[in-house]
Amino acid sequence: MTQNLDVASPIDLRQMSDAKAWADTALQKRPARTDFFNAFATQHTNPRILELGSGPGFLAQHILECITVDEYGALDFSEAMHQLAQERLNSHGHKVQFIERSFKENHWTAGLGKFDVVITMQAMHELRHKRYTVNLFKQVQQLLRPGGVFLVCDHYAGMDAHGISGMQNNQLYMSIDEHFAALQHAGFSDIRQLMVLQGMVLHQAKI
Numbered sequence: 001m002t003q004n005l006d007v008a009s010p011i012d013l014r015q016m017s018d019a020k021a022w023a024d025t026a027l028q029k030r031p032a033r034t035d036f037f038n039a040f041a042t043q044h045t046n047p048r049i050l051e052l053g054s055g056p057g058f059l060a061q062h063i064l065e066c067i068t069v070d071e072y073g074a075l076d077f078s079e080a081m082h083q084l085a086q087e088r089l090n091s092h093g094h095k096v097q098f099i100e101r102s103f104k105e106n107h108w109t110a111g112l113g114k115f116d117v118v119i120t121m122q123a124m125h126e127l128r129h130k131r132y133t134v135n136l137f138k139q140v141q142q143l144l145r146p147g148g149v150f151l152v153c154d155h156y157a158g159m160d161a162h163g164i165s166g167m168q169n170n171q172l173y174m175s176i177d178e179h180f181a182a183l184q185h186a187g188f189s190d191i192r193q194l195m196v197l198q199g200m201v202l203h204q205a206k207i
Helices: 016-029 033-040 058-066 079-088 130-143 176-185
Strands: 048-052 071-076 096-100 115-121 144-155 190-197 200-206
Touching: 016 033, 016 058, 016 079, 033 058, 033 115, 033 144, 033 190, 033 200, 048 058, 058 071, 058 079, 071 079, 079 096, 115 130, 130 144, 130 176, 144 176, 176 190, 176 200
Parallel strands: 048 071, 048 115, 071 096, 115 144
Antiparallel strands: 144 200, 190 200
16 A cells, blocks of 8 residues: 655635635735745736636736736636635636636646646645655646746745755755756756745746
C-alpha cells in the first residue's frame, strides 16, 4: 500500500465560514500581496487569462481593473470561494468565467482551451504535497498558447538570499530553488524570478 504523504489542511475552504474567514484576513496577514498583484498586472495586451486557485477574486479584481482582458477564467475547487468572487467581480461579470474544478484532479484541463497567461497566487500548496508540483506545471504547459506566460507565486520553505525565513513545512512548501527546479523539470526553459517578498516568491516561465 502506498503511503499517503499529503499534508492535511487545517481549514476547509469549501465551507463558507472558512472561505470568508480566509478572505477577511488574507491581506492583513500578507500586505505584500498587493505588490505581487501589481507584478501580475503587467502581462500581454488583451490576454485570455486563467487563474488557478482564484479564491475570493482579489487578484482577478486587481488585474481586471488595471489592464484590458479579453477573458478571465477563475478556476477554484470551492463553490463558496466562487460566491465571494462573484460578488467582488460583479462589474466584470461579462469577462469572467467561473470554473469549479480542482487542479488536483487528473483531467482538470479538459475543454479549457488555450490561454495567453496562466497565473496562480498563494495556491500551489493546496496540492497538499510538493511532489505533485512538476506534474501540475506540465499540465499548465498544455494550456498555454505559443509565447504564453506562466506566473506562479507561493510561499517558500527555508530562507531567501537575505536570510528572511519562509514556511517551516518543507513537505508542503518548496524552497525557492525547488520552485525554479520544478519549472525546469516540467519543461519550461525561460524562467525568471520576479520577486521575493514577505515569505513568498514569484516566478515567470515560458515554454
